[in-house]
Amino acid sequence: MKIAKVIVDLPLMQTDKPFSYAISKEFQSLIELGMRVHVPFGTGNRLVQGIIVGIEEEKDAENSSVNLKDIAELLDVEPVLTEEQLWLADEMRHSVFSYKISCLKAMLPNLLNSNYDKLLKSADGAVSKWSQLTEEEKISSAKAVRAGQLSVEYLAKSKENRRTEKYLSIPDLEKLAEFEIEKRAKKRLELKYFLLRMTEEKIALKSLNFSSQIIKFFIEHDLVKIEEVEISRTKDKFEAIENDSAKVLNSEQESAYEKIIASSDKPFLLEGITGSGKTEVYLQTIDHFLQMGKTAIMLVPEISLTPQITNRFIARFGDKVAIMHSGLSDGEKYDEWRKIKSGKAQVVVGARSAIFTPVENLGIIIIDEEHETSYKQDSSPRYHARDIALLRAKWHGATLVLGSATPSLESRARAMRGVYELLLLTKRANEAAILPEIKIIDMRSEISDQSANFSQSLLAKIKEKIDKDEQVILMLNRRGYSSFVMCRECGFVVDCPNCDISLTLHMDTRTLNCHYCGHVQGIPQTCPNCQSRKIRYYGSGTQKVEEELREIMPEARVLRMDVDTTRTKNAHEKILEKFGNHEADILLGTQMIAKGLDFPNVTLVGVINADTGLNLPDFRASERSFELLMQVAGRAGRADKKGEVLIQTFNPHHYAIEMTKAQDYEKFYEMEMRFRRELSYPPYYFTVQVLVSHQDEEVAIQKSYEISQILKQNLTEKAKILGPTARPIARTHNLYHYQILVKYRFEEELESALNQVLELTQLRDNKNLRILIDSEPQNFV
DNA sequence: AGCACGCCGACT
DNA sequence: GTCGGCGTGCTC
Numbered sequence: 001m002k003i004a005k006v007i008v009d010l011p012l013m014q015t016d017k018p019f020s021y022a023i024s025k026e027f028q029s030l031i032e033l034g035m036r037v038h039v040p041f042g043t044g045n046r047l048v049q050g051i052i053v054g055i056e057e058e059k060d061a062e063n064s065s066v067n068l069k070d071i072a073e074l075l076d077v078e079p080v081l082t083e084e085q086l087w088l089a090d091e092m093r094h095s096v097f098s099y100k101i102s103c104l105k106a107m108l109p110n111l112l113n114s115n116y117d118k119l120l121k122s123a124d125g126a127v128s129k130w131s132q133l134t135e136e137e138k139i140s141s142a143k144a145v146r147a148g149q150l151s152v153e154y155l156a157k158s159k160e161n162r163r164t165e166k167y168l169s170i171p172d173l174e175k176l177a178e179f180e181i182e183k184r185a186k187k188r189l190e191l192k193y194f195l196l197r198m199t200e201e202k203i204a205l206k207s208l209n210f211s212s213q214i215i216k217f218f219i220e221h222d223l224v225k226i227e228e229v230e231i232s233r234t235k236d237k238f239e240a241i242e243n244d245s246a247k248v249l250n251s252e253q254e255s256a257y258e259k260i261i262a263s264s265d266k267p268f269l270l271e272g273i274t275g276s277g278k279t280e281v282y283l284q285t286i287d288h289f290l291q292m293g294k295t296a297i298m299l300v301p302e303i304s305l306t307p308q309i310t311n312r313f314i315a316r317f318g319d320k321v322a323i324m325h326s327g328l329s330d331g332e333k334y335d336e337w338r339k340i341k342s343g344k345a346q347v348v349v350g351a352r353s354a355i356f357t358p359v360e361n362l363g364i365i366i367i368d369e370e371h372e373t374s375y376k377q378d379s380s381p382r383y384h385a386r387d388i389a390l391l392r393a394k395w396h397g398a399t400l401v402l403g404s405a406t407p408s409l410e411s412r413a414r415a416m417r418g419v420y421e422l423l424l425l426t427k428r429a430n431e432a433a434i435l436p437e438i439k440i441i442d443m444r445s446e447i448s449d450q451s452a453n454f455s456q457s458l459l460a461k462i463k464e465k466i467d468k469d470e471q472v473i474l475m476l477n478r479r480g481y482s483s484f485v486m487c488r489e490c491g492f493v494v495d496c497p498n499c500d501i502s503l504t505l506h507m508d509t510r511t512l513n514c515h516y517c518g519h520v521q522g523i524p525q526t527c528p529n530c531q532s533r534k535i536r537y538y539g540s541g542t543q544k545v546e547e548e549l550r551e552i553m554p555e556a557r558v559l560r561m562d563v564d565t566t567r568t569k570n571a572h573e574k575i576l577e578k579f580g581n582h583e584a585d586i587l588l589g590t591q592m593i594a595k596g597l598d599f600p601n602v603t604l605v606g607v608i609n610a611d612t613g614l615n616l617p618d619f620r621a622s623e624r625s626f627e628l629l630m631q632v633a634g635r636a637g638r639a640d641k642k643g644e645v646l647i648q649t650f651n652p653h654h655y656a657i658e659m660t661k662a663q664d665y666e667k668f669y670e671m672e673m674r675f676r677r678e679l680s681y682p683p684y685y686f687t688v689q690v691l692v693s694h695q696d697e698e699v700a701i702q703k704s705y706e707i708s709q710i711l712k713q714n715l716t717e718k719a720k721i722l723g724p725t726a727r728p729i730a731r732t733h734n735l736y737h738y739q740i741l742v743k744y745r746f747e748e749e750l751e752s753a754l755n756q757v758l759e760l761t762q763l764r765d766n767k768n769l770r771i772l773i774d775s776e777p778q779n780f781v
Numbered sequence: 782a783g784c785a786c787g788c789c790g791a792c793t
Numbered sequence: 794g795t796c797g798g799c800g801t802g803c804t805c
Contacts, residue, residue: 006805010782019805042804043784068805116782764801 005054034079049114097773098381169202244315264399272425274634294363302351324350362396370402413683436643489532499732561589594632600639610649691772714753
């Protein structure tokens with residue numbers, strides 16, 4: 001007898017271990033590692049989904065299978081998780097402090113997760129579904145179950161679905177030709193002659209213009225055969241794109257390409273200025289590995305997963321490409337996943353989670369814009385795509401390339417220490433394109449009387465460009481910034497009732513929203529504090545800036561791109577297409593316009609507020625600002641027209657701003673490293689954050705100190721433990737948050753100490769205590 | 782999570 | 794006397 005080890009789909013500490021189940025005879029030969037199953041769990045034997053992570057030969061009588069329950073159902077005919085993915089889940093757990101099932105589920109498309117339901121059956125045979133009952137009905141049914149009047153049957157159903165299309169074919173042409181149809185049956189005759197003239201082997205049913213009645217007649221007489229063919233929900237996109245072939249590389253690109261394909265000993269850091277043609281290097285190296293019969297994963301930040309980028313991959317590799325991004329529906333994601341799983345796609349282009357896709361025979365992984373924080377998932381499991389990439393590269397002996405114009409300090413420091421091999425691209429690929437000229441506008445001395453957001457010089461420059469029929473990109477930095485409502489009389493700001501944060505104004509819905517807990521309320525007419533009517537809107541959301549722009553420059557055509565205008569599907573795409581067709585002069589947007597866009601007619605980039613992210617309580621604030629500014633600056637002058645960049649700031653002498661003006665990554669790197677070293681921050685130290693939350697502030701504080709004590713006892717004296725301190729936003733969702741930051745270099749006992757901290761939540765009196773552990777946290781605000 | 786077991790208050 | 798409140802503990 002064999003025993004299966006199953007991880008059940010219950011994300012809890014108590015169930016975070018494999019459970020043993022007997023494998024009944026019928027499943028013996030079918031069951032494999034990485035398959036999904038339904039197993040009876042708990043006293044009620046309700047069905048729960050689980051994943052097979054081990055199959056063992058039964059050893060001793062003690063643990064005999066008579067004590068074990070049987071696996072109820074096999075959900076797959078072949079494993080949905082590969083052996084490599086099971087291994088990845090194990091490895092991940094050393095750093096993500098999350099449940100095993102959460103790690104495993106991160107690797108599966110949503111559609112493969114079960115729906116749970118119960119069937120209630122009464123003695124007279126009436127059946128009802130639990131999920132369809134009202135609250136009262138649920139209560140009365142529960143009582144009836146207790147009284148034995150109703151029996152319960154557990155249902156667990158995989159949501160998996162495929163889209164199919166019906167195709168019609170003719171099994172026997174002669175039979176059809178000889179089959180007599182009465183003359184008055186006009187439609188039937190029509191279909192008969194249509195089918196006889198048909199040249200294709202089969203035809204999609206929906207493309208025929210005959211009623212189902214007519215078709216049915218033909219089916220009943222065995223004149224035609226219907227088969228269901230599975231279709232891909234994402235197919236249409238691929239057909240519309242024209243092919244494209246490799247471009248000639250310049251000497252720098254060529255040398256980078258040669259080095260990348262030659263060795264996979266250590267990861268490469270490809271540092272190339274904007275416009276230096278990193279993407280072309282990616283495309284050609286991927287092509288090289290495809291030629292060798294291998295596969296590739298290309299990661300890009302979600303925000304820059306624009307059609308512009310994905311189309312380049314489709315144009316080069318056609319239907320060998322699978323695209324994975326959050327804009328896809330669950331069904332579409334599932335289709336792409338199966339395209340990868342079946343080996344039909346050999347190149348995966350996608351955001352963070354695409355690092356888990358089950359490609360076999362991996363040759364190369366490329367992470368573009370590797371400094372992007374979106375590669376770290378900020379909910380459980382809190383993995384960093386770069387770490388997963390390193391693991392997968394190791395498993396496959398694959399090459400890993402990290403690319404960026406402004407590498408993260410961590411990566412650049414590793415390259416300096418020889419852990420990564422540094423490859424530099426210093427020239428623009430299009431030699432006619434020269435680097436844009438960057439000017440800083442000191443807003444302290446240039447406040448315009450005409451506008452709250454624009455300096456005279458920026459306005460004049462915009463006008464000049466529009467007059468020349470060139471285009472402009474304007475960026476409003478939203479990081480650490482939002483529009484809010486304040487009373488001019490008493491200074492009262494409307495706060496969220498659940499969180500320690502002011503509500504953000506949304507003009508489109510005319511509401512005040514909390515960005516943390518989702519609380520929504522109307523905009524007050526009078527001040528809730530002093531009843532004054534002098535309630536004013538502060539800050540400049542993109543909407544506000546757009547209005548202002550329209551007032552000052554009514555002739556300019558403005559397109560706005562922010563969360564509000566890109567909410568609907570493909571909205572992103574449509575806006576960019578419009579701008580690309582020069583249907584607008586100005587593209588006004590938030591951070592999302594900083595990345596990846598390539599519009600040759602854009603000759604001016606304006607940054608409206610460079611400094612909002614600069615003074616955040618986050619040691620990476622400068623790095624982020626520098627990266628963002630450098631990136632958005634790169635949008636100007638992509639072709640042979642010279643680009644200009646104007647940056648408005650109240651901190652013109654901040655080094656992040658000055659180094660942007662000089663376009664000097666090296667210098668910025670040096671200065672930032674000095675600061676990191678002085679304060680013992682990454683990349684000199686590793687960091688782990690422990691977040692403690694409780695609805696009672698006193699308890700939150702007390703438990704934080706307890707945790708800090710545990711850490712101190714278990715770690716060496718070299719580890720630096722900061723805090724506990726209240727989070728910058730100390731209360732959200734009616735919970736108080738305290739944080740502890742551990743900075744360390746080598747700590748043998750760290751993992752076990754942190755697990756010990758997590759164990760605290762299992763104690764009876766800590767029921768309402770929430771502890772989150774985040775290794776290498778990316779956001780402190 | 783969901784279900785049972787178990788130990789204390791207001792009801793036929 | 795019991796029905797039922799939800800605190801506690803376990804699930805192969």
